[in-house]
Amino acid sequence: MLVTGIEILEKAHKEGYAVGAFNTSNLEITQAIVEAAEETRSPVIIQVSEGGLKYAGIEAISAIVRTLAEKATVPIALHLDHGTDFNTIMKCLRNGWTSVMIDASKFPLEENIQRTRKIVEIAHSMGVSVEAEIGKIGGTEDHITVDEREASMTDPEEAxxxxxxxxxxxxxxxxxxxxxxxxxxxxxxxxxxxxxxELLNMPLVLHGASGVPEEAIKKAVSLGINKINIDTDVRQAFTARLRRLLEEDKEVYDPRKILGPCKEAMKEVIKQKMILFGSSLKA
Structure with missing residues (x-):
């Protein structure tokens, strides 16, 4: 079932667990996410970055996610990850997204507030939930790169x-x-x-969680993280299985026989994350 992001995350906030937000850009990744959610009975957030939208096409990826989500028996939100462009956010709102992120964290606090408030007003009028970011998370996400020297921790009072x-x-x-x-x-x-x-008493989001040790994830969840973004771990599972498959069978040429096993590899990683985050059996 397709629901808003806050429907999923408000429950996680109240009950003390986190929900995985997994990036997709094609059919197989989306299938892996939905199947993992069904098998673990987990609510889930399927998210698409601006790079993912460019790769797949906004109408195509919207149709894939919404078709699978509407047939699912667990709560699923369709989320825009790191939306930096106003027009892109508007297109997502018009194409069935139930959650969007406005990432204006590169701007000074006052401008971040102004830009975020504008998106909140528009999205809320359409019944869509909004995520924003304060502080700067290092590393690279599609076209967004933050140098380690520019990365900055979130100030609690500013938050x-x-x-x-x-x-x-x-x-x-x-x-x-x-x-x-x-x-x-x-x-x-x-x-x-x-x-x-303690100050905000609201759902909090952890970006860049691929590669973070399990004990650190568990502690972060226990202290109030409710949405955890995962992308790299899923991509690496796909690539590792693909390399092994092509090395083992040099005659294979059917995309279904190649992508099928890769989908299963991604699904296993996603299921493990759902169990780790505490969202299994919460649907």
Whole structure:
């Protein structure tokens, strides 16, 4: 069933677990996400980045996700990940997205608030939930690159002001994660997370969670993270299975026999994440 993001995340916030938000850009990834959600009885957020929209086409990927979601028996939200372009966000709102992210974190706080509030007003009038970001998460996500020196942790007091003045539904915070593969083990600032949760008392989002140790994820969830973005781990599972399959069978040429096993590899990773985040059996 297709629902809004806040329907999924408000329940996670109240009951103390996190919901996986998995990026897609084609049919097989979307199938892997939905099948994993069904098999673990997990609510799930399927998200598409601006790069994913460019690759798949907004109408095509919308049709794929919404068709599978509407036939599913678990709650599913269709989310725009890292929306930086106003026109792109508007197109998503017109094409069935039930959740959008406005990422104006590169701007000064006042401008971030202004840009976010404008999207919140429009999206809420259409019954769509909104995510925003405060602080700067390092690494690369599609066309967005934040140098480690420019990355900055979220200030709890600024986060409180931001949430109050924008009316955003859930907030992505910077506590030490990064987009893309990690060179070393990330060190999360749990005290900062705890303080932000206490002040805001709302669903919080962790970006760049691929590669973060399981114990750190569990602790982050226990301290109030309710949405966890995963992309790199799923991509790596696909690529590893693809390489192995083509090496083992040099005669295979049917895309179904190639992509089918890759889909299963992605699904297993997604199921493991859902169990780790505590969303299994919550649908």
């Amino acid at each position: 409180l002001r931001f949430a109050k003045e924008t009316g955003v539904d859930y907030l992505a915070i910077a506590i030490g994660t990064a987009h893309g593969p990690y060179k070393g083990e990330p060190k999360l600032d749990f005290e900062r997370l705890k303080r932000i949760k």
